[in-house]
Amino acid sequence: MMLSRALFAFLVTTSLLIGPGAYYVSAAEDAPKDQPTEAKREEKKDEKSSSKDHDKKKEHRDKHDHDKKDGDPKKKPSKEQDKPKNKPKQDKESKKDAKSDEPKKDDSQKDDSQKDDSKKDDSKKDDSKKDEPKKDEPKKDEPKKDEPKKDEPKKEMKPEAKSEPKKDADKKEEGKPQGEPTPAKTPEPKAEMKPEAAPDKPADKKPEEKKPEPKPEVSPLPKPAPKPDPRKMAITELSNVDADFAFQGEYYGKIHLPGGTSESAGLQIIARGDGNFVGRQLRGGLPGNGWYNDQKIDLTGKRAGDVLILTQGDYQVVVTNQKATIVNSAGDTLGVLTKVQRRSELLGLKPSSSAVVLFDGNSVEQFVNAKINDKGELQIGTETKNPVQDFRMHLEFRLPYMPFATGQGRANSGLYIQGRYEVQILDSFGLPGEFNECGSLYRTKSPDINMCFPPLSWQTYDVYFTAARFDSEGNKIIPARITVQHNGILVQDNYLIPNKTGAGKPEGPEPQTIKLQDHGNPVVFRNIWIEYLGGPVVSSTPEAETLPTPAKK
Template sequence: MSRITCFLFVFSTLFIGLPVDAQERVAYTTIAEAGADYQVQGEYRGAVRIGGILRSASGLQVIARGEGKFTANLISGGLAGQGGKLDEVIVLEGATADGGTTLSAEGYTVTLADGVASVTNDAGKKIGKLRHIVRQSVTMGMPAPEQAVVLFDGENTDNLVDAKVTSDGLLMEGVLTKELVKDFRLHLEFRTPFMPNSLGQARGNSGVYIQRRYEVQVLDSFGLEGVHNECGGVYRQKPPAVNMALPPLVWQTYDIHFRAARFNEAGEKTANAVITVYHNGVPIHTDYELTNKTGAGQPEGPSAMPILLQNHSDPVRFRNIWLVHLDEDATQPELKTRNRLLEKSE
């Protein structure tokens, strides 16, 4: 089923300064059914005069908020992972009316039509133009090396517990690996649903629970601040270095290098677990020491345990999942990426 519905109250005032609305909670898993708002939302790239200076590299993130409403981030320097200054964004708000979408902030008005964002100042003078793009992770489709354990290739689920596969060959959330892991390298690809009427933790929530102890959050965090409980965050411990979340329904990648915590013969921890995470090819955690389990994770211990892809009642999908067990004495290999961290695909 590609569209899931229920009812909830969305407290919009906490996020976009609009009155509280009662909206139908929806979860679209295909672009074909996502509706007109999905065609407007997404990433735009171009040149805009920001602060009186023409920025040849500028980015725009347009986030759907349900029922034709949107927020957006106008970013100097480009998009996330491509030089964008995410700590200096200009936040715009607006809606679709009479067939057009207009967003505004003090000094800026953005008009969206046919995949083009035209930017004007308060005097109505055109100061920029951006075009809608769809980016792809440079590690997308990374093949499993010869020594890898393939967890899911679109068909075979022999290495998984309680696996459910959609009719189009995608793995559903709520699955456990049969493999018990200590030190490893993991590649997986995931896609969050389009849930425009939902906010925060109710918007495309899942997680990669390493050893069922440590969670790397999966969430539709496109255009958000990038905190510990958003996509790429080590849950309740550490936010990602940069919020690399792409728009919903766009495939994304995690490449994770993990070194398990060390314990002596008495069962005392002698070294913290260490994790490195690349989100869409960009390092967001580098040799981070996990101080303890995260959230509702299982207690730390010396035993190898499986990986859980969390079921948080949202239809998150996975594909191309494999892992390589590493020698406990080996160092974590560096993931080699191209000069351009993300590539544009039309």
């Protein structure tokens, strides 16, 4: 009986609770959200009269709302489906509330919570629309619940705060986020990482800044070979000469003069480097062969390919194919001269029976610190072992081709007798023959004629020397005497040397050696021999003063 009564009471209370609740839910859905319902007005009046009953009902409503909120947020069942789930809890609460005579008030309060839930559902529907995101609308409705409940503890805010992130999560899962991202999920930290990439750029620029600094940019010192010092460039082999060398040299022939006469003429052409030339036309022939300091015509010109043109005013000499055509100012051809290669008559002269061979290409026993090149030629910078007084000497020398050099820098060396008197060795081909040129007593006496051949030609010196005489007290009583043949032609004829020449040693009675001067140019020697004509001490006797000299030619 007790069980049957309990079941009957349960069914009665359930019907009372469910029936009016369904009506108010539907009415709340149809009612506008902004207007307050009649249930809310009654609720405000009832709260003042029954505060204790209201607390019990509030606990029942909190449990009811909490059960709803604990459900799956993804599955949103209708409000009618939620009612059967809440039946057990409502039955327990109905037993407590059956004693009270206010079921309608409780139902109205439940309806209010359901209306709030419906408002939340409506807000979700509105948020799903992309036209106007309104995340804050549910928060605006929440204070409406709390306004009539000033005395109640704010327990309802905690579940609602938990439910809102669920709603946001549902919106993100549905792919419909309308509001701005929360600060924790904003890409701002990523944007802050971009400046961190900025230091990488200067790191990339550092190697670029080092590019101009690298050592490879420091170019090596230019080699002197491509652009040699013109004053030091010396060619010693015919295989290494330039194109100008073929035009340099001596030309000989006959020219026709006005009136039908003809005469011999010589031409000397000197290369000055880079196609530049100077020359001189000699009346009567070449030096030592028809011309003896006679009339001459000085010329200048420049090579253009295989043709060299030398001029003086309207007077012109055209050189090509080893021939020189002379044209006067009127345009008449006077004659054609042919290139010749002269050779000294004394070249290769063999030593006499009384001579001592100083160098024959094999032995250097007669010299100090002597060097021989790979062709068996004696190099400069040496001197004889034995001192000399009176002697006759033969030697042959060859000058390097130095087209850019001039003056004393053009194949310079010297034959220093006793270290006191210098017979100059120099490339003076085509020059006037000054006191410091080839065949001269350096800075003392010019040669009688300039017999210098072109460079890379073997030339000869034949020297006859008588030393100065001194008395017993060391006073000079007779000066030294010298005769020089250059390429077989007499250029110094029994000349009395007044004193030492140039940088020579002071004169004295002591015999001294013969030195081959090193002036920095690769001059070479061969076939050197000597005849000693006096003893180590020279007496002032008439026999010693008379030395044989070659006849003039």
